[in-house]
Amino acid sequence: MTCQGLILTVVFVMLCRAEADTVIQKKVVEVGGNVTLSCLLMGSYDILQVTWQKTNTRENLATYSVSKGVTVAETYRGRLNFTRLSLNDTAITLWRVGIQDDGCYKCLFNTFPTGAIPQDTCFTVYEQLRGSLHYIISEGNLTATCSANAWPRPVISWIVPKAQSEKTEEVVTHPNGTLSVISKLYVNRSTSLAGQLLICRVRHMEKDRDYSVKVEDGWWFSVPWLLATAALLIVFVVLVLTVVCWRRRRKKQSESKAS
Ligand SMILES: *[C@@H]1O[C@H](CO)[C@@H](O)[C@H](O)[C@H]1NC(C)=O
Ligand SMILES: *[C@@H]1O[C@H](CO)[C@@H](O)[C@H](O)[C@H]1NC(C)=O
Ligand SMILES: *[C@@H]1O[C@H](CO)[C@@H](O)[C@H](O)[C@H]1NC(C)=O
Ligand SMILES: *[C@@H]1O[C@H](CO)[C@@H](O)[C@H](O)[C@H]1NC(C)=O
Ligand SMILES: *[C@@H]1O[C@H](CO)[C@@H](O)[C@H](O)[C@H]1NC(C)=O
Ligand SMILES: *[C@@H]1O[C@H](CO)[C@@H](O)[C@H](O)[C@H]1NC(C)=O
DSSP, rough: HHHHHHHHHHHHHHHHEEEEEEEEEEEEEETOOOOOEEOOOOOOOOOEEEEETTTTOOEEEEETTTEEOOOEEEEGGGTTEEEEOOSSSEEEEEOOGGGOOOOOEEEEEEEEETTTEEEEEEEEEEEEEEOOOOOOETTTTEEEEEEEEESSOEEEEEEEOSSOOEEEEEEETTTTTTTEEEEEEEESSSSGTTTTEEEEEEETTEEEEEEEEEOOGGGSSSSSOOOOOHHHHHHHHHHHHHHHHHHHHHHHHHHHHHO
């Protein structure tokens, strides 16, 4: 093969690849929603049966043939069925999808004498993002907590004023498959943040959502300051009282002297 021929072949293969990728359907379904997957086999084939499989597990979900009719796997009964019943044009619907349903599915046209002709179709399940942001100040140190519950995994980043800070992140998987990402931000001597904005940016399904709080400039609420202020106040009151008493006494003394 000549060099040019080789390059042409490579380009051709790449074009075919790109074509194949675009042919695969990419649907997005919210948890609890319904999805319909379909396959069409063009051309004249003698199709005996269509079989739907989950690609990663190779488990048979449903089959249809003229002789045996429809069968649906035990674990899917009640929430999966054929919604287009034809050997060369088939569709199944999944109701009340869960996160475990996310992925790719294969329909196999069992033909004679060619054998099984597969097609792939995929969909992504998502759960809407629910997030929150709050902070507490204790001993003058700030701890801000941003949590994001969703599927697929949300990604948290912080936009905060320049200050020495530390971050920790924790991911919790709930029994229903959704994730909670909890990110904490620690800043010592939070007075430097008074009046400033803390922003927690959560990226989910290629979109950003910001949660923000303004740090109260309430430095006097911190315990040491409260104690110091109280002590000062007491000292001041005592001082005032002492002065008042002393002046009264002097007044009385001078009055008694004058009489
Ligand atoms: C899913 O299908 C059921 C039954 O057909 C229907 O009642 C429900 O509204 C559908 N849900 C959505 C989100 O389309
Ligand atoms: C599917 O099969 C039917 C009859 O079995 C035929 O009329 C139709 O043209 C076929 N469709 C395609 C896309 O090949
Ligand atoms: C499944 O679909 C077939 C064909 O459309 C229908 O005859 C059957 O009643 C459906 N089964 C259920 C459980 O809905
Ligand atoms: C805050 O102070 C604690 C205790 O001194 C220290 O361990 C921690 O690294 C400090 N954090 C920051 C962000 O400076
Ligand atoms: C999944 O579980 C989490 C935590 O228990 C809950 O907040 C969320 O609403 C659940 N999602 C669904 C779709 O049930
Ligand atoms: C608060 O920060 C100071 C340093 O500025 C540190 O010494 C102290 O241990 C911190 N307190 C807590 C509860 O982390």
